[in-house]
Amino acid sequence: MxxxxxxxxxxxxxxxxxxxxxxxxxxxxxxxxxxxxxxxxxxxxxxxxxxxxxxxxxxxxxxxxxxxxxxxxxxxxxxxxxxxxxxxxxxxxxxxxxxxxxxxxxxxxxxxxxxxxxxxxxxxxxxxxxxxxxxxxxxxxxxxxxxxxxxxxxxxxxxxxxxxxxxxxxxxxxxxxxxxxxxxxxxxxxxxxxxxxxxxxxxxxxxxxxxxxxxxxxxxxxxxxxxxxxxxxxETKNDLFIAMPAPMKIYGSCDQGTDYPLTVGEGRSWLEKQTINTEEKTVEVNIPKTPPMIEVKDLWFRYQRTAPDVIKDLSFKVPAGSFYSIVGGNGTGKSTALSLISRIRQPHRGKIKLNGRPLNKFSEDELYHQFLGVLPQNPQSLFVKKTVLDDLFEITDGKQEKKSAAYPLKMSKEAAVAGIVELVHLEQLLDKHPYDLSGGEQQRLALAKVLLLRPKILLLDEPTKGLDDFFKQELGEILLKLKLQGVTILMVSHDVEFVAEFSDVCGLFFDGSLVTTKPAKDFFAGNSFYTTAANRMARGYFPNAVTVKEVIECLNQTQIS
Missing domain, CATH: 3.40.50.300 (P-loop containing nucleotide triphosphate hydrolases)
Known part of the structure; x- marks a missing residue:
């Protein structure tokens, strides 16, 4: 009924x-x-x-x-x-x-x-x-x-x-x-x-x-x-097949059948029926060996004088030009740590350095317009204008010229805005109010505003929240390009699939501090819960493969009948 x-x-x-x-x-x-x-x-x-x-x-x-x-x-x-x-x-x-x-x-x-x-x-x-x-x-x-x-x-x-x-x-x-x-x-x-x-x-x-x-x-x-x-x-080669569960994507790349596995357990059962050479190709991890761009030492923080500490003796270093990610449960202190690094809050003990300089030695203008780009968890906190286009020009401290052409962006600031609009696919949204956008569209607009600052350090708090899998892939490629240009990325995320595919290093936040830090591939290959569906499905055959792409590559290199 x-x-x-x-x-x-x-x-x-x-x-x-x-x-x-x-x-x-x-x-x-x-x-x-x-x-x-x-x-x-x-x-x-x-x-x-x-x-x-x-x-x-x-x-x-x-x-x-x-x-x-x-x-x-x-x-x-x-x-x-x-x-x-x-x-x-x-x-x-x-x-x-x-x-x-x-x-x-x-x-x-x-x-x-x-x-x-x-x-x-x-x-x-x-x-x-x-x-x-x-x-x-x-x-x-x-x-x-x-x-x-x-x-x-x-x-x-x-x-x-x-x-x-x-x-x-x-x-x-x-x-x-x-x-x-x-x-x-x-x-x-x-x-x-x-x-x-x-x-x-x-x-x-x-x-x-x-x-x-x-x-x-x-x-x-x-x-x-x-x-x-x-x-x-x-069968129709729709690009949203990328959103399907990992077992289905792995099966779809290797098998012409119709009985697509939905769960990790079904994916394992399908693998058990294959003839697989379990000799696995070693995945090389190249982490930049550079001086630290972000250095946090012995950091402590609490929201109120009588409240318990939220950040407890936190210490870690982020190499210049690397992509460093932090995962962990809700309420463990990850976003608070980012707020301390971005100087939104002040620790009551400990030191933070950016490129070797103490954080408190930066002027407001230098820190937020030359050094740091901060994407907060709530993208709406960045929106101050009535249209998407005006909001983008606001971050450049310039105003667009009023021209009759449909897309009149020709001067230097206008060219920068035009480029970022194309990069994050905002072309059809320029005349809309930022609050009228969907959650994923707001996230893309917020990212565009942050990237227009051309920061040396990018702090990202849940950047994939609300994004479809199709744009997540594009976001990952954008971040990798920024990394190649020397931008240092520190990201807090719950999206383990995204972290596994694009990050160099991953740390687990627990009870106010980082309890472990490893190369991202090693981190996810060794966990039971904080790991990817692809790794849980295929770890009996390819324990070091943590992404769907890596599992598919391993399968293609083996004899399957």
């Missing part, structure tokens, strides 16, 4: 002739698990928000959306709130109270339920989601994973029939993301809640899906079961 159906739904934003949704037809069976994916800016978030009228953007809409057989517009606000839950990409955007237990009770109190019912549902959700140990905490003390779990629990306390999730794991570390998605699958499996989730990280979520929808250029171009969608993308 269908719980939700869309019939020829189209939508465009005010004063725009471009359709952000174009003739969308979609049907979700009651109790099903559905995945929506596509490139950044393809219309996924716009589509999801149409399904919750309270969140639907203003604009011109046509077509019909039915929920449980009724036109969606006929549901009153109370029915929407109770029956349709929505989890946003950024957990901080959805939390409205100061305490965990307040947040769990807030929606129920808003509906006017009696105290006995509220206490029962809050206790039930806290127990089901394992929140008991932090039930009385302040919300600001929670990690990103805990905040997102709290959002989910708060919504599930309302007993919705449809749960919509928009990139819910984009800010979570791999372990927290896996736990969160397992919880969503458990809700679907045990409670029968219908799930519609938008995701770029398909490794974990695709095997859970009953149905998959691919959006491209405001249309749904493919839908079906996960294996069928993967096979169709491979």
């Amino acid at each position: 269908s719980l939700l159906s869309l019939e020829k739904v189209s939508f465009s934003y005010p004063e725009s002739s471009e359709k952000k949704l174009d003739d969308i037809n979609l049907e979700l069976a009651s109790g099903s698990f559905n995945v929506l994916f596509g490139k950044s800016g393809s219309g996924k978030t716009t589509l999801l928000r149409q399904l919750k009228p309270a969140l639907s953007p203003f604009g011109k809409k046509s077509g019909l959306i039915r929920f449980d057989g009724r036109p969606l517009d006929e549901l009153n606000l109370r029915e929407q709130t109770e029956k349709i839950g929505f989890v946003m990409q950024n957990p901080d955007n959805q939390i409205v109270t100061d305490k965990v237990w307040h947040e769990l009770a807030f929606g129920l109190e808003s509906l006017g339920l009696d105290q006995a019912t509220i206490r029962l549902r809050v206790a039930e959700m806290a127990s089901y989601f394992g929140i008991q140990s932090w039930f009385l905490k302040d919300v600001q003390e929670l990690s990103g994973g805990q905040k997102q779990l709290l959002n989910l629990a708060s919504i599930m306390a309302l007993h919705p029939r449809l749960l919509i999730l928009d990139e819910p794991t984009s800010q979570l570390d791999p372990i927290a993301a896996g736990n969160f998605l397992e919880t969503v699958a458990k809700i679907n499996r045990e409670i029968g809640t219908t799930i519609l989730i938008s995701e770029h990280r398909l490794q974990e979520v695709l095997p859970m899906a009953d149905q998959v929808f691919l959006m491209e250029k405001s249309k749904i171009i493919v839908n079906g079961k996960p294996r069928d969608v993967g096979r169709m993308l491979k």
Whole structure:
């Protein structure tokens, strides 16, 4: 039985002739698990928000959306709130109270339920989601994973029939993301809640899906079961096959069959049936042997005088011209460490040097306009103008000339902006307000502003958040080109696949400090959880291969029958 159906739904934003949704037809069976994916800016978030009228953007809409057989517009606000839950990409955007237990009770109190019912549902959700140990905490003390779990629990306390999730794991570390998605699958499996989730990280979520929808250029171009969608993308040579799980990509490069493996376990089973020469080619790791561009020594930091230390005796060096990445769980202090290196915060003990000079010896102008480029976790903090183009010119301290040509960028500053626009694919977005862009498009705009500074050191905090796999690959190539030009890159990321493919060195952050630092290939080859799906799948045959590309190369060099 269908719980939700869309019939020829189209939508465009005010004063725009471009359709952000174009003739969308979609049907979700009651109790099903559905995945929506596509490139950044393809219309996924716009589509999801149409399904919750309270969140639907203003604009011109046509077509019909039915929920449980009724036109969606006929549901009153109370029915929407109770029956349709929505989890946003950024957990901080959805939390409205100061305490965990307040947040769990807030929606129920808003509906006017009696105290006995509220206490029962809050206790039930806290127990089901394992929140008991932090039930009385302040919300600001929670990690990103805990905040997102709290959002989910708060919504599930309302007993919705449809749960919509928009990139819910984009800010979570791999372990927290896996736990969160397992919880969503458990809700679907045990409670029968219908799930519609938008995701770029398909490794974990695709095997859970009953149905998959691919959006491209405001249309749904493919839908079906996960294996069928993967096979169709491979057969049609669609570039979004790059977004499929690692086992599927490895199988697709080596086998002409149709039984594509979805999980790491299925990928191992397929490998066991092959005849493989396990003699592995050694992967050479070339780390620049240069003086340190960033030097951190004996660093300590706490947010308040009486609070516990967040950074504890942190020491490490980043060689000039290298790509150094830091991974670790939510709340371990990674972003705080970047804020200290960028002088946004001051340590209460320890030293930081950039290119051999103490950090406090740099003037503001020299540090932020000649030396450092900082991409924060929240890209919106960089946006100050009303259009993308004006925002780009703002960072150059210059204004564009008013000319009648469609793309009048000819002077030096204009040429720089034109080049960066082409580099990060912002051509179609120049007249839009930065806040109207999708999460991935905002990330690209923020990166463009930072690169326009031409920094010697690039500090990146979760740069792949919200990006589709297609642009992630391009971002990696951009960063490698910058490295060849002598730029030193220090990146904090939860995206282990990206780190494994492009970084020189990787360190694991735990409890306020780096507990280990190794060449990236060695780091991921030796871990059980902080490693890639490709390595988990093939480590029995190629233990040093950590990326899909490396596993495929190893397979191509062996005898397979």
